[in-house]
Amino acid sequence: MLVACLLAIVIFSVASPHYATSGNAVTVLRNSVELLLIGLGMTLLLAMGGIDVSIGIVMGLVAIAVGRIVSADGSPFLAIISGPLVGALLGCVTAAVIVLGRVPAIVGTLGLLGVYRTAIFVLLGGQWLSGLPSSLTDLLSTTVIGIPVAAFAIAIAYLAVWLALRRTPYGLHLLAIGNSEEKARLSGIPVVKIRFATFVISGVLTGIAATFYVATYRNVEMTIGSTLALDAIAAVILGGTSILGGRCSLIGTVFGVLLLRILQNGLLLIGVPSLWQPVVTGVLILGVLGFEAASNRLPLARFRRARA
Amino acid sequence: MKTLRNLQGPALTLALLCGLWLIVIVGLLALKPSVFNLGTVTTVLQFSTILALVGLGQGLVILAGGTGIDLSIGGAVSLSAIIAMLALKLGLPPVLLPAVCILAGAALGAMNGWLVNGLALLPFIATLGTFFVYSGVALAVTGGAAQSGVPAWLLLWGRGVVLGIPVPFLTLAIPCFALAGLVLMTTAWGRWIYAMGFNERSAKLVGIPVGRVRFILYVLSGALAGAAGLVSLAWLGSGRPNIGQNLELESLTAAMLGGIVITGGRGGVGGIFAAVLLLVTLKTGLLQLNINTVWQVGIVGALLVFVLLADRLSQRWRS
Amino acid sequence: MLSHLRKVLAASALSLVIAAAAHAADKHKVAFVPQLIGIPYFNAMEAGGNRAAKDLGVDFIYSGPVDTNPVDQLQIVQNLIDQGVEAISVSVLDASSIAPVVESAKAKGIKLFTSDSDAPDSGRAVYVAQATDEGLGTTIIDELVKRVGEDATIGIVSGEATASNLNAWIGFMQKQATAKYPKLKLLAPQFAGGTAERAAHISGDLMAANPDIKAIIAVASSTCPGVAQAIETAGKIGSVIGAGYCSPNTARSYLKSGAFGFTVLWDPEQLGYLTVWAGKQLIDGKSFEAENKIAGLEKPATYDAAKGILLLGPPAVFTKDNVDKFNF
Structure with missing residues (x-):
């Protein structure tokens, strides 16, 4: 993936004189913020053998909450806290239906997609939240020692998830469920708890993405987030996470989004x-x-896998 | 014993859907009796035709299991309509337009089949990829402009109504469903499809040509998408590059609502047919009552979740 | 399970009764079908329609699709026809696919006309226009040239590639540029779909690709916030100006920050009023005068009999100086 990214960058740099400028690099990175966060949650969901096609709309719902707080009160700190909280709440709703209701994730979230869309319309009442005050923007677009806040947030999120995956039982359990839910249950893994938690984690990450969305665009419209879910899924599977579960790559997701x-x-x-x-x-x-x-079916690859 | 249970599931769903459908009808009757005339029936069937065709394709692909799904079906509808219209512009004799449209769909389906079978890509990934490609190409080659020039005789077919039933529904949707139902219930092919959906490994062991059946089903799904594209041409009078927008999700909803189980092996085409009619009747009813359209999306979504939960609960009760 | 669903349906049925009761009165019915519900522009038209309905004593029905999907729009129009609504106006999403419902309306003697976005040659009764497509296309180019000069590069960000009215405006922009300002470089239009986020990405990319870009035109109202935001975040306020067809409320903060130089729009509330008035005229079988003085409107509406266009009047140009006088 890294190779593919570098290759793309080299080709574009040759083809366009404006490509390899720092300004353009910043543009690309800024455009990736929401997708990086949502993609992280999606990576966990897919690794678990789950999926959430309503995730973009969930971001829209959280953005409404954040936007309302920003426009009503003006306290940006409250908005920053409320984003992940509302996201977690919606993650609970999704998890309740999918995990507790034992509904296949792809169909269940498809149903929820419809419900959430209606909720967005009802909450917005047909109006947009536009021209929101810039208090949140000022706070989240600053730089700390030359690095934008968004980059910090993304780095922390990825680090936290990485630690949870590699240093706690959560990671092992997650991948075990992804490999075979039945076997995981038989070996005593708290399947329901882990699955529920993963949907909530994804909700929190989506909530953070929504906060950055509001900060960047200062606008919430009816169609918000409608293309994000498919983009996120595309990025994650490009990054090498298996949609059947059991395999996940965080760094792959980063490169998938960037590519x-x-x-x-x-x-x-x-x-x-x-x-x-x-x-x-x-x-x-x-x-x-x-x-x-x-290439996996070439003899050499088989040989290599057999040895590994 | 196993076949008995297989047949019971869809029959149950069918009964449930018919019940729901009656409730919608009765509710509508109570609220707005003026709705009931032949015109409304025509309207409902007119808007059911395209969804019925793609719902059938989607349902068949899922039924055969192996994590089968066709996310590209809406894109295939758009692209086959556009290919047919562009071929017409390049000098194709108009008589061949229907054949080219359906063949184009079948070719797009064959592409999916090859990716799934030949390259062994997961159906979700393969068809997600082709979804982006098909719908994107349809828009990009036309720049978004509708392609006009559908021959007049085709419009006669596409907009014709016989005894209150739209001709495309009568001559395309009903025969397709009847044929699919017949094949599934009575032929070896039908049993193969159920068997490989139910348990692929044992299906392979008993010598069912799983790969070939799956490939043909994807081609079929594409051909049905092509047929849906043809209906759109004949009805609207122009090839629209985004006619299939959202159809992948709507067809999935129809198939799931119709009792096709996402893991395959359970369900029947009768359920899909009933689900499509229910969905369109519900939409029509809400429109007739001038309810804000945004509630449609939510009600359909909630309905889907409810039916899934009901399925789970009934399973738990039985076991 | 069944009883559970029954409960849900009973509950929804109850709400349907309430909604249906509102339309039970035996008045003439005029309907307007927008391209998309839930956007401020069409909400303003709805408000104008409601005001006209009150003044003229008709029932006004407002119903539109949740996606910019022409088939959904057709289904809505067809259902209004089946209901026997006497006059139906449509802001057409796609001019080429409206034919089936025009036929079916004619068969039932229903007046089907277009408003806000036209389908010429479809056999519609009249087109209630906010301004001519040509007027809109040329105005924005002329206004931009006033601000950035003739020797400039200008980008265009539109919404759906399939929206026929937006494409018509873009067509006239290009025509005006080639005819009147040969030095002006109008970039090929880019399409962002319906989301502000995509519009922002595309605008950012356009600015990176064309460092000499002087202005970006946001064609669909849903792309306005995205274009403006991209200019703000890129720190290009002053060197790149945004412009577009957006309502004062949507553009207000961007006009004030300088990201937007101006926006061109009519008052959609007035357009909604005119639409319902035209529907009433059609139902009553009255024809339009060359100049129609209407009580609820600020200016008389002119009628072009040859083209069948009822015109609201020239579009207004909003800048940071006058934007606070408007609220829609």
Whole structure:
């Protein structure tokens, strides 16, 4: 993945004189903030053999809450706290249906997607939250020792999840459930607890993403987040996390998100119309994963796996 | 014994859906009797045709198991309609338009089938990829502009109504469902599909050509998407690059609501048919009562969750 | 399970009764179908429609799709036809696919007309226009040239690629640029779909790709916040100006921060009023005068009989100096 990212960067730098500028790098990174956070949650969900297709709309719901707080009270700290909290709450709702109701995640979250969309409309009452005060923006777009707050937040989130995966039983349990839920249950893993917690974690991360969204765009419209879920899933599977569960790569997700955004940005810079962007996303998924699938079946790879 | 249980599930769902459908009808009757005329029936069936066709394709793919799913089905509807219209512009004789449209869909389906079978990609990933590609290409090659020039005789078919039933529904949707139902219930192919959905490994062991069946089902799903694209052409009078927008989710909803189990092996096409009618009747009813359309999305979503929960509960009771 | 669902349905049925009762009165019915519900622009039209309905003594029905999906829009129009609503106005999402419902309305003697976005040659009764497509396209280019000069690069960010009215505006922008300002470099339009986030990404990329860019036009009202935000976050206020067709409420803070130079729009509330008034005229079988003085409107509406267009009047240009006088 790293190779693919670097390759893309080199090609675009050659093709467009404006590509390899620091300003453009900042643009790409800024465009990736929400997707990096949501993708992290999605990585855990997929690794567990779950999925959440309503995640973008959940971000929209949290953004409404954050936006309301920002516009009503003006206290940015309250908004920062409320984002993850509301996200956790919605994660609980999703988890209650999927985990406690024992409904297949893909269909269950599809149903919830409809319900949440209606909720967004009802909450907004047909109006947008636009031109929100910039108190939150001022707080979250500052830099600490030259590094933007968003980068810190993302680094902390990834580090925390990494530690949980590698240094606590949670990680082992998660992957075990992803491999086989039945076997995990038989070996005494608290399957329901772990699955519930993962949906809540994903909710919290989505809540943080929503906070940054409001800070960046100062606007909440009806269609907010409608394309995010599929983008996140695409980025995560590009990063090498298995959708069947049992395998996950956090760093892969980072590169998956960056690769998507680098390509979207780079293609526009070399003059490809934006309508082609979904096509590129699709070809990328098929190309990368198809190549991987094909090379896995080569004798050499089998040999290597057998030794490893 | 096993076959008995297999048949019971869909029959149960069917009964549930018919009951729900009656409730919607009766409720509507009580609230707004003026709704009931032949025109409303025509409207409901008119808007059911496309969804019924793609719902059937989606349902069949899921039924065969192996984590089967077709997320690209909406994109295939758009792209096959666009391919057909572009072929017409390039000098294709108009008589061949229907055939080209359906064949284009089948080819797109074959692509999915190859990715799933040949490359052994997971269906979710393969069709997510082709979803982006198909819907994206349809928009990008046309720049979003609708492609006009559908021959007049095709419009006659697409907009015709016989005894209150839209002709495309009568001549395309009903035969497709009847055929699919017949094949599933009475032929070896039908039993193969259920068997591989129920347990792929044992299906392979007893010599069912699992790979070939799966490939053909994806082609079929694509061809049905092509047929849906054709209906859109004949009805709207132009090829629209985003006609299939949201159909992947709607077809999935119809199939799930219709009692197809996401892991495969359980469900029937009758349920899909009933679910499509229920969904469109519900939408129509809400529109007739001038309820804000945003409630449709929520009610359909809630309905889906409820039916899934009901399925779980009934399983728990039985065991 | 069944009883549970029954309860839910009973509850929803109850709310349906209440909603249905509101329309039970035996008045003439005029409907308006927007392109998308839940956006401030069409809400303002709804408000105008409601005001007109009160003044003129008709029932006003407002119903539209939740996605910019033409088939959903058709379904809504078809259902209004089946209900026997006497006059139905549509802000057309896609001009080429409206034909089936126009036919079915004619068969039932229902007046189907367009408002806000037109479908010429579809056989519609009249088009209630906020301004001509040409007027909108040329105004924005002329206003921009006043601010950035003729020798400039300008980007265009639109919403859905399939929206026929937005594409018509873009077409006239390009025409005006080639005809009147040969030095002006209008970049190819980019499409952001319906979300502000995508619009912001694309605007950011456009600015990176064209360091000499002087202005970005936000064509769909849903892209306005995204374009403005991208200019603000890139720190390009002053060197790049945004412009577009957005309501004063949406653009207010951006006009004040300088991210937006101006926006061009009519008063959608007035347009909604005119739409319902036109519907009433059609139901009553009255024809339109060349100039129609209407009690509820600020200015008389002109009628172009040859094209079948009822025109609200020239669009207004909002800048930071006058934006506070408006609230929609």
